[in-house]
Amino acid sequence: MHDIIPPNNRPPSEEGLKMISHCPVCHYSNTAIEAKIIEENDNAHLIYIKCRRCQSAVLALFSASGFGLSSIGIITDFDSQEIAKFKELSKVDSDDVLLVYQHLLKDEQLIETMSF
Ligand SMILES: [Zn+2]
Secondary structure (H helix, E strand, O other): OEEOOOOOOOOOOHHHHHHHHEOOOOOOEOOEEEEEEEEEOOOEEEEEEEEOOOOOEEEEEEEEEOOEEEEEEEEEOOOHHHHHHHHHOOOOOHHHHHHHHHHHHHOHHHHHHHOO
């Protein structure tokens, strides 16, 4: 993980610049207080941006393909350290879901507690 300010040598797309320079929550421009590349490879960058004004954060994925540049972002209340931590955890797969389901079937008290 390292800061993207000053920017790296590859210019982001125009849409990417808009996302970085304008907070999607309070709509103020140039408000980034924290901007970090969480992960990157040849074609994609996962970037964390936190607004100085409202403290909202955006996790954005910028990727390049044969069709051009694209970006997708989500607003999050995680800080960049939490995102880096969860990124390292293993994925939840269908076996994990079934295991929880089977455990819940055996635990009648938990089901009663969860029922209203
Ligand atoms: Zn903001």
